[in-house]
Amino acid sequence: MVLVSLACFAFKEIIGYKVIAFILLVTVSFVAMFYRIVPTLLAAVLSALIWNFFFIKPYYTFHIGNTEDQFMFFMYFVIALINAVLTFKIRQIERIANEKESKLQSIKLYNTLLDSLSHELKTPIAAIIGSTDALQSNAIMTESQKEKLLEEISIASLRLNNQVENLLNMSRLESGVIVPKMDWVDVNEIVYEVIRALKIKSYSQKIIVTVPQSLPLFKLDYGLTEHVIYNLLNNAIIYTPQKSTINIDLSFTEDTLQIIILDEGNGFPEDEIALVFDKFYRLKNSRPGGSGLGLSIVKGFVEAQNGTVSLENRVEGGAKFVVKIKTEVSKFNPTENE
Amino acid sequence: MNKCRILVIDDESQIRKLLEITLSTNDFEVKLAENGLERIRFAATYQPDLIMLDLGLPDVDGQKVLQQLREWYSNPIMILSVKNEESEIVKALDNGANDYLIKPFRTQELLARVRSHMRNHIKEASEPIISSSNFSIDLIARIAKVNNEEVKLTQTEFNLLAILAKNEGKVLTHQYLLKEIWGKSYSDQTQYLRVFVAQLRKKIEKDANHPEMILTESGIGYRFILT
Incomplete structure (x- = not known):
């Protein structure tokens, strides 16, 4: 306000005090766009006084000489006030509309999450209840029909267990109770442990592990790292074609462990890559069965160890996940002394 | 030959039922216990060959029960737990448990572990x-x-x-x-x-x-x- 007034003061002989009135009014409007109601009204009053004091003859008094100027000053005062109030009101309405919009958005998001989550939990429960009901009823069933129902119960309970496990891990992450227990681990051992654990999924893909000749020990949290590798390999198994190849490559520098997982699936839609690590995010055309939590847990567990995880599509097709964790590396070999 | 005796200490009736059926149909003799005092007294009179102990008991600390049992009981103790907290398991092993299983566990795994402990316990006459x-x-x-x-x-x-x-x-x-x-x-x-x-x-x-x-x-x- 003051700056604009000063500028006007310098040119008052050239542009004339009536134009200056308009310039000041515009300034008040600008103030109204960026500040709250009190400063805006203050600016309106101040501008009127400044106009009067500096620009209306006689200069440097609040006294106004002729009637026309008196009238103009009064009009100026009213217009400045109305201007201020109106601009402010428009802003307020806009803000309320925005808030409503974003609240609606988040309710919508929440509902989608709840929908997919309750679907993922209730489907296996329905399978278990339905199958046990059928088995308990006196309907005549062949042995193979009974076996099929039992198989359904078994699959459903494993699926349920998986979902609950994911939810528990997510809430552990969210509540911040995860304190990584960094200790020396053999990452090669973890990778093969995960592959062993995945055996019950009877997958058909080929997993190829590439490890440098002398992989040193790294200071990591065993459980968290195991989970990260498990979730990434598990995803690859679920979402890539039968009998394709999944590569897991371990490499290291003097202070960083790098785990790369490559698959031969369809990769990820480019516009969704940035979102896949978000909690509950599921690809737009993904098949049912996932919770949308696996990759966000990966990200959380990697970041809990001060690492990073990234995803890109491979030129030759398929996805490439890169996990990098900067940590202590030990190449020590105690047997050399024996 | 006498059947091997197993004492199951768990407060969840569903788990007790499940273990009773699973173990007895696999030729073990099973006794169940649920509340605090009962379990220790039972262990003393029944003299089981193996005890399965749930760590998450409502009325007492499972780790305490384990310590008390270990004051006089030398046969294998297997921990059952829903907590996959590494530190709890390590503590239980330090307190003298031989093994642990995380709920939910697979029946085959449970039976394999029980059999292996029984085998070892019988031949424990420290062969060189x-x-x-x-x-x-x-x-x-x-x-x-x-x-x-x-x-x-x-x-x-x-x-x-x-x-x-x-x-x-x-x-x-x-x-x-x-x-x-x-x-x-x-x-x-x-x-x-x-x-x-x-x-x-x-x-x-x-x-x-x-x-x-x-x-x-x-x-x-x-x-x-x-x-």
Whole structure:
């Protein structure tokens, strides 16, 4: 306000005090766009006084000489006030509309999450209840029909267990109770442990592990790292074609462990890559069965160890996940002394 | 031959029922206990060959029950727990548990573990030679053989293998192994253990990446299995 007034003061002989009135009014409007109601009204009053004091003859008094100027000053005062109030009101309405919009958005998001989550939990429960009901009823069933129902119960309970496990891990992450227990681990051992654990999924893909000749020990949290590798390999198994190849490559520098997982699936839609690590995010055309939590847990567990995880599509097709964790590396070999 | 007796201590009736059916149909004699005092008294009079103890009991601390049992009970104790908190499990193993299973567990796994503990307990008359069809270790002569061929082991490698083999089927924690082999001041030097286990596997396992004898217990320790 003051700056604009000063500028006007310098040119008052050239542009004339009536134009200056308009310039000041515009300034008040600008103030109204960026500040709250009190400063805006203050600016309106101040501008009127400044106009009067500096620009209306006689200069440097609040006294106004002729009637026309008196009238103009009064009009100026009213217009400045109305201007201020109106601009402010428009802003307020806009803000309320925005808030409503974003609240609606988040309710919508929440509902989608709840929908997919309750679907993922209730489907296996329905399978278990339905199958046990059928088995308990006196309907005549062949042995193979009974076996099929039992198989359904078994699959459903494993699926349920998986979902609950994911939810528990997510809430552990969210509540911040995860304190990584960094200790020396053999990452090669973890990778093969995960592959062993995945055996019950009877997958058909080929997993190829590439490890440098002398992989040193790294200071990591065993459980968290195991989970990260498990979730990434598990995803690859679920979402890539039968009998394709999944590569897991371990490499290291003097202070960083790098785990790369490559698959031969369809990769990820480019516009969704940035979102896949978000909690509950599921690809737009993904098949049912996932919770949308696996990759966000990966990200959380990697970041809990001060690492990073990234995803890109491979030129030759398929996805490439890169996990990098900067940590202590030990190449020590105690047997050399024996 | 008398049936092996198992005492199940769990406050969840569903789990008790499940274990009773699973174990009794597999030729074990099963007794159940649920509340605080009952379980200790029962253990004393029933003299089971194995106790399955749930850590998450409502009225008392499972770790306390474990400690009290261990004051006089020397047969295997298997922990059942829903907590996959590594620290709780390590604590239970330190308090004298032989093994642990995380709920939900698979029945086959449960039975395999119980049988292995029973077997070990019966032959525990400290034989100097522990052997299976393709592996043997002579604790006195300090010789280990795979497929009847002697395996050259360093002092420390042999000590590690011996302690694992002597405790076949039992989960040994990292700290326990470090303390027993390298001494108390080494109990947090996990890198020793990692390196030696990797080396030992290369020497005695068919495929060191897919070990069948020295098994990893995620974040907790190792377990030796005779194949």
